[in-house]
Amino acid sequence: MTTEPTKPNITEPRPERYNPHATEQKWQDSWEKSGLYTFDENGKGEKYYAMTMFPYPSGNLHIGHWYANVAPDARARWMRMRGYNVLFPMAFDAFGLPAENAAIKNKTDPAVWTYKNIEYMTGQFKRMGTMIDWSRKFATSDPEYYRWNQWFFIEFWKRGLVYKKDGFVNWCPQDQTVLANEQVVNGHCERCGAPVEKRNLSQWYMKITDYADELLDFSHTDMPEKVRLMQTNWIGKSVGAEVTFGTPAGPETVFTTRPDTLIGATFLVLAPEHAKVKALTTEEQQGAVTAYVAAAGRKTDVERQQEGEKTGVFTGSFATHPITGHQLPIWVADYVLVTYGTGSIMAVPAHDERDFAFAKKFDLPIKEVIRPEGGGAMPQDPEEPYTGEGQIVNSGEFDGLPGGKASIAAIVAKLEEKGVAKAKTTYRLRDWLFARQRYWGTPIPFVHCEKCGLQPVAQDQLPVKLPDHVTFEANGQSPLKNNREWLATTCPNCGGPAERDTDTMDTFVDSSWYMYRYLSPHYHDGPFDPSKANLLPVDLYTGGIEHAILHLLYSRFWTKVMRDMGLTDQHEPFARLRNQGMILGEDGEKMSKSRGNVVDPDDLVREYGADTVRSFLMFIAPWELGGPWDSQGINGPSKWLSRVWNLFFEEKVAGPEEKLTDAEVRYAVHSTLKKVGDDFGRMSFNTIIAALMELTNTLVKAKRSPVYGTPVWEEALSIFNLMLAPVVPHIAEELYQQRGGGQQGSVHTASWPTVDEAAATRDTVTIGVQVSGKVRGEVNISRTATQEEALAAAKALPDVQRFTEGKTVVKEIYVAGRIINIVVR
RNA sequence: GCCGAUGUGGCGGAAUGGUAGACGCACUUGACUCAAAAUCAAGCGGGAAACCGUAGGGGUUCGAGUCCCCUCAUCGGCACCA
DSSP, rough: OOOOOOOOOOSSSSSSSOOOOHHHHHHHHHHHTTTTTTTEEEEHHHHSEEOOOOOOOOSSSOOOHHHHHHHHHHHHHHHTTTTTTTOOOOOOOOOSSSHHHHHHTTTTTHHHHHHHHHHHHHHHHHHHHHHGGGGOOBBBBBBHHHHHHHHHHHHHTTTTEEEEEEEEEEETTTTTOOOOOOGTTTEEEETTOOOEEEEEEEEEEEGGGHHHHHHHTTTBOOOOOOHHEEEEEEEEEEEEEEEEEOEEEOEEEEEEEEEEGGGGOEEEOTTTTTTHHHHHHOTTTTHHHHHHHHHHHHHHHHHHHHHOOOOOOEEEEEEEETOOOOOOEEEEOOOTTTEEEEEEEEOGGOOOOHEEEHHHHHHHHOOOOOEOOTTTOOSSSSSSOOSSSSEEOOOOGTSSSSSSSSGGHHHHHHHHHSEEEEEEEEEEOOOOEEEESSSSSSSSSEEEEETEEEOOOOOOOOOOOOSOOOOOTOOOOOOOOOOHHHHHHEEETTTSSSOOOOOOGGOOOOOOGGHHHTTTTTTTSSOOOOGGGGGOSSSSEEGGGTTHHHHHHHHHHHHHHHTTTTTTSOOOSBEEEEEOOEEEEEEESSSOOTOOOHHHHOHHHHHHHHHHHHHHHHHHHHHHHHHHTTTTTHHHHHHHHHHHHHHHHSSSSSSSSOOOEEEEEEHHHHHHHHHHHHHHHEEEEEEHHHHHHHHHHHHHHHHSSTTSHHHHHHHHHHHHHHHHHHHHHHHHHHHHHTTTTGGGOOGGGSOOOOTTTTTTTTTTTEEEEEETTTTEEEEEETOOOOOOHHHHOOOOTTTHHHHHHSOOOEEEEEEEEEEEEEEEO
């Protein structure tokens, strides 16, 4: 590790007032020159890998980036001072559509735009005063990075986890690309907000569903409950059965979570896109069905869902019930989704809301088979379905069995015996639609050969680089489509002429494994150097909740595949995840240029200095909550740092003499030290700042007390200085060096002070005295006072006497150091 | 509709079941100043008081902002997922 002492600069005259600007620039330069933050993998101490979600190089760091990085930086610094060998890296998530849009608009190359932004934003990060190790910086658009995307892609393909198939996919007409399910929000494109259309296209997929069950297991990772729930809901596990019905077009299997209601099925419904629709449609129904299917195809998901009323049309065909042999009409309706289950359902109108609504509208039979405990028979023309549990009725040999979710397994076993059903678990999670029809991404490393078909590019030919100096068509189409020079290649199998795949990868591929790349960002023989695996896992990962499903689910999946490939022994990429909240505009709305409520951190740094902005962002709210910006509130931390400066340097301040003792000052210092340590541990950053402010107030008083100038005073300043270091690194360094810490190097390599437990505990405590649970006074007694002593002191209080007079004491409670409660009647 | 989170002064918030409102903003008053800013000092939930106060209602407990049940409000996620 580079621990070359940073040279104190004491030749400059000390400013009268704290002036952050010169100070901060000076120390940023000094730290960079000495390599203070360069991580040494052979360094002393237990490794600690802290990571914040890397930014997209949009051009500017906004206040949200500061909020997301400042507190984790302070915590990483604290860990380092405690003796951990802390890796705190940063990179850029550089592929994506904004670069292309900027390129189209400005007629430039996306790469030029991207790398210019990265350079500028790196400078902004440095002005924030973070301990980021910039020697590990990379951009996911570096060919040396994305070649490993391609390598992974081929390896996953070899393992059968990557495949191409025809199917209905989400298409964003605005961005001109397909989208993964995860990128469709309420039927709209996550990025641009355009309504998503359905298109039948041949597309690349990644088999994340193979890992659905394992992704529901969070036992190897500590994630907030909220994230676990969101992922669990997204994966959407449903336990049930597949039941096969006979139809004129062959057997049709449906999925149900309620096999106990099988006898109550009165019709089948197919999704409009279902493959059997055509074959099952009778001649008389031809016109109606064709029109319905065509209309459904034109609708977006949003339009489909907005219709209040169910729509549908009869195919003219009937299915045979596997148990009763009854003939059930087969309908087509768009409330059945082709993408879930088998794309067809058995409708049990008596016990399902949707089937009920459909049956009511089209006058289809409703047959009761579940009756609530102690309830009567369902009326002939019921008002509503019964979806709860109960006893099975009207079902022949099943009658009397308990129905409902709890008894699925028993019912399925019985149906399996009869050979009509099979236990089945279905997931809402779809395979990851993985390719995009865009330019600025990782090219898919496959070629199309007329003779050999789709072939992976040979590993030693990677990376398949994006062509330089591209021009964009006015129609926004990817420049790869018509770039003949780039398209033409040879087949890795037969050597004949072949054409490159023009799709690029979803940018979420880039972020799925970047935590491994930080271990050895310049490694050439694999995605990462296996000899650095001891740095895994990421001990603490922080970022916004907006990635709860997309990025976090994909990266968990990626790690599990890497584990199965033998690349790592980790089950999860992140040992612990925490989410920060969002800083809103002062009006309480999300910051946006159009609203004009954007707060620019560069302006704030110019006005107040980075340390003030850092401490304010930690102080403004509980970190995981966030909230509106407060342009007046920043005055607090700003004044605080001035007070801190004056505390260290101003001559003894005027004011009333204070009667603080050595013990009181040491108590303030060591109890604060204890609290700050606890609060860093539990990531309660706002209370850290509050505690440091409180200590400042006490020390300002102590300066006007006999303690000033004594060894206790010097100890107080030293410890206080060290506590400031993680939070406000610049002023802390200046104070440290001014106090002569230069011989020990930087304050940021100093050790976190040890709590003197005796000093952090008070001999006497002031505790409340209650009479029958109501506070009636307080007593100052020894911390270790006996119950007799405590009660005697309490009973001496006039107010206590007043409220106990003439009453009978029924109970006396004394919790040492906490409370006295005299219960009277 | 389903799932979840959150409700504490004018504002942001603090509080292992133990004196509610730490710390800060804003505000008020005073000192300094010709004046203002900055700084320093003091005050700051309601009420004259008894007392009342952590969204509302119940409960557990010697004691509840904190634990349990119900209701309301706000925010977030999912949403015709069979």
